[in-house]
Amino acid sequence: MPKTSSLTPASLFEPVGHESLADAVVAQIEELIAAGILKQGRKLPSERDLAESLGVSRPKLREALQALEERGLVKTRHGEGTFVAPLTGQAMLPALLSLYGRHEPAFFDYLEYRREQEGFAARLAAERATKSDKARIAEILVENERAWKxxxxxxxxxxxxxxxxxxxxxxxxxxxIHMMASIFELTRQGVFYNRDFLKTIDGTGRKLLDQHLELGNAVIEGDPTRAENAALDHISFVEKSFRTGIEQQQREAMAEKRRLLSKER
Incomplete structure (x- = not known):
């Protein structure tokens, strides 16, 4: 699930008109959810802050939140607050995840899916990224470099x-946005692979860093073809690295068996 830190409402929500306050609040929050700005698991601002930001009374806000909950878009947890409800469900159920752990071809199917989707996303991002999107990506690239150093x-x-x-x-x-958020969260949790393993293949992690810098900068500079190629190359590197690692593990296992047999002679 995405981080559930409370949002700062001032820049996200706008005061609503007075023709139908509850409906206007519902429409504004629905728009943010549909656009993928408010993602599943995200905690909404406190009732007080949200009512103030929207310029409505707390009873009207509660009416709107109740309508959103009836539509399955938000969930209110007593003592915790209101959260965007699960929207896409689990990308994969536990039984399928367990199968992926045992079935090597299925794991590489997952990488193939990610490669195509992320290549498509990178091309669109290079074409459509706003100033705010580019600033966000630039900040993350700085953090990538800092973490590596x-x-x-x-x-x-x-x-x-x-x-x-x-x-x-x-x-x-x-x-x-919604579909990949579900996939990314599984990756973040290490369900499909451990990122540290890639570092052992890479040696220092510098190659991963360089790939991320190339991808991010291609989007910032608005080069769709370069961005798409950077995304495809990155996931291809991940796939190649895991194939190499698996082959090496298999060779080591066979070598260990030969070593043990030689001791019995």
């Missing part, structure tokens, strides 16, 4: 995740 694996993983998310968001395609 300081050899901070946790920060590197988070910056990696944030970059891919920011580029998909910059595609401005709501369906792509």
């Amino acid at each position: 300081e050899n901070d694996p946790g920060a590197s993983r988070e910056a990696d995740f944030q970059l891919h998310t920011a580029i998909v968001d910059a595609s401005q395609n709501a369906t792509l």
